[in-house]
Amino acid sequence: MKEIEESLRIIFGADGIRQSSREHLARYSVLLEMKKGQHLYREREEIVTVYAVVSGTAALYKMNSMGEKKVIFVLGKGSLLNEEVLQDLPEPVSCEIMESARILAIPRKQLLALMETDARLMRFLFFSQSHKVRRLYRQLKNTTNATRGEKKMAAKLWKLARDYGKKEEGGVRICLKLTVTQLADMLGTKRETASRQLKVLVEQGLVRYDRNTFVIPDTDVLNRYFKEE
Secondary structure (H helix, E strand, O other): OHHHHHHHHHHHOOOOOOHHHHHHHHHHOEEEEEOOOOEEEOOOOOOOEEEEEEEEEEEEEEEOOOOOEEEEEEEOOOOEOOHHHHHOOOOOOEEEEEEEEEEEEEEHHHHHHHHOOOHHHHHHHHHHHHHHHHHHHHHHHHOOOOOOHHHHHHHHHHHHHHHHEEEEOOEEEEOOOOOHHHHHHHHOOOHHHHHHHHHHHHHOOOOEEEOOEEEEOOHHHHHHHHHOO
16 A cells, blocks of 8 residues: 555645545555566556556557558656546557556546545646647657658657756766667667667767667757757
8 A cells, every 4th residue: 555655645746635635545456567678557448546656657649541650649657647547538559668667546436526626636637638738739740741850859859858868978868778679669660760860969079879868968059950950
């Protein structure tokens, strides 16, 4: 029970929900141990559980009509993965574990019941969904046809450095083990194309890449690069 309670604190923070709501959810929630490559759910699947990341990372993605994978979000510690299922509709995306993760599974029924009486919980869920919408807007801006591929990649790497970066000597290291294939999935492009784009960024000294690890020497310079007209 203590692990569940601590997991709920990681997800909702100290005051994201009332203490009575936290205690109620602790009685019904389950902690899952997931390995890299496993799926929590797939697109169009009907599920009755809201999942949240306690540790590790997960990717939300869709497959297009050509069978190509497009990663929409990479979500880490403290993130809700699928609060949209509160609407009682099939999952609009698939969820794959990127790095070994601990996932908290919360029954939808219990969350819906608590939303009737816990305004803080309602606000938390609203803000979580709003944050994703804003991220989608930014993605749309950076994926217009007018934006060169290298700049799209630069924008994605800058955001990953902001969200998962750790400052060290020589720059900011993205604390995710990312293959070029995974990066291509995030950009909705082919591996060969992503590899050429990455080579451009590396040759310009904007990015260092070695053994699935990315280091951004100067995030401000990278930011200016992808914002230039």
